[in-house]
Amino acid sequence: xxxxxxxxxxxxxxxxxxxxxxxxxxxxxxxxxxxxxxxxxxxxxxxxxxxxxxxxxxxxxxxxxxxxxxxxxxxxxxxxxxxxxxxxxxxxxxxxxxxxxxxxxxxxxxxxxxxxxxxxxxxxxxx
Amino acid sequence: xxxxxxxxxxxxxxxxxxxxxxxxxxxxxxxxxxxxxxxxxxxxxxxxxxxxxxxxxxxxxxxxxxxxxxxxxxxxxxxxxxxxxxxxxxxxxxxxxxxxxxxxxxxxxxxxxxxxxxxxxxxxxxxxxxxxxxxxxxxxxxxxxxxxxxxxxxxxxxxxxxxxxxxxxxxxxxxxxxxxxxxxxxxxxxxxxxxxxxxx
Numbered sequence: 534x535x536x537x538x539x540x541x542x543x544x545x546x547x548x549x550x551x552x553x554x555x556x557x558x559x560x561x562x563x564x565x566x567x568x569x570x571x572x573x574x575x576x577x578x579x580x581x582x583x584x585x586x587x588x589x590x591x592x593x594x595x596x597x598x599x600x601x602x603x604x605x606x607x608x609x610x611x612x613x614x615x616x617x618x619x620x621x622x623x624x625x626x627x628x629x630x631x632x633x634x635x636x637x638x639x640x641x642x643x644x645x646x647x648x649x650x651x652x653x654x655x656x657x658x659x660x
Numbered sequence: 661x662x663x664x665x666x667x668x669x670x671x672x673x674x675x676x677x678x679x680x681x682x683x684x685x686x687x688x689x690x691x692x693x694x695x696x697x698x699x700x701x702x703x704x705x706x707x708x709x710x711x712x713x714x715x716x717x718x719x720x721x722x723x724x725x726x727x728x729x730x731x732x733x734x735x736x737x738x739x740x741x742x743x744x745x746x747x748x749x750x751x752x753x754x755x756x757x758x759x760x761x762x763x764x765x766x767x768x769x770x771x772x773x774x775x776x777x778x779x780x781x782x783x784x785x786x787x788x789x790x791x792x793x794x795x796x797x798x799x800x801x802x803x804x805x806x807x808x809x810x811x812x813x814x815x816x817x818x819x820x821x822x823x824x825x826x827x828x829x830x831x832x833x834x835x836x837x838x839x840x841x842x843x844x845x846x847x848x849x850x851x852x853x854x855x856x857x858x859x860x
Binding site: 568572574610611615619657 | 694702742759762838839842845
């Protein structure tokens with residue numbers, strides 16, 4: 534029966550679940566830690582140590598995205614396909630729950646260390 | 661903030677480079693030629709400037725709009741990656757630039773010599789915030805009719821600001837643009853240190 538029912542919406546209609554339903558209506562994270570370039574990594578833990586069932590599917594996905602390697606907030610948002618604002622709220626929940634660690638980005642004045650810039654240039658040449 | 665830790669083992673470094681320029685100057689092309697490009701979407705408050713464009717009829721409760729930016733990663737090695745952000749060109753997205761520019765290593769301003777004036781806003785922005793930038797003239801087929809010097813003069817650039825010619829479609833050319841920017845950012849930083857600039 535359902536096959537013959539024409540869908541009144543398609544992918545262009547966007548997600549069926551309104552975005553901020555995923556964040557319980559919150560549009561701002563509880564922490565200011567989540568700069569675009571702040572590096573997030575999942576806390577290493579023993580199997581079975583954490584009850585992941587308390588996490589929402591979106592939170593579990595974000596956790597999985599930073600489990601294998603550390604990644605900046607912007608990349609987690611891009612890979613998850615969720616808007617940045619939503620990702621920040623969900624990450625702040627994971628931070629509060631002790632599931633992730635966040636490293637603040639290096640302050641601009643310290644960024645262009647000559648050795649690091651040389652590494653970047655050599656890396657670009659080798660691409 | 662107290663739960664944000666400084667851990668010496670957290671050695672992963674993520675560097676941010678912005679790619680700016682007028683509509684159609686080749687921002688998406690450049691990000692795509694040197695990195696694995698994907699969209700980064702943000703939900704933003706609608707500004708007054710956006711209201712005539714985003715139809716609100718029947719959705720009066722809607723106060724945010726989704727903005728998709730070009731985003732790309734270049735892995736230098738395990739602990740060091742470059743991230744490219746194509747800045748949204750339309751005026752109504754200016755409010756996003758401050759966050760994008762915060763802590764950026766530098767910026768590439770892509771210029772199309774047929775519409776040089778389109779990159780004035782980006783140049784003004786980076787000059788005022790003292791963010792190192794270079795101008796990359798995207799030479800579309802047969803459009804290479806200006807020298808670096810004449811472009812620098814037309815844009816009234818500081819003599820130290822590099823102008824490079826590129827073809828944003830080609831990876832090798834895009835790489836050279838990024839290398840020029842990183843070299844320039846290094847020089848700017850050294851000059852600031854030598855001048856006793858603030859160490860934050």
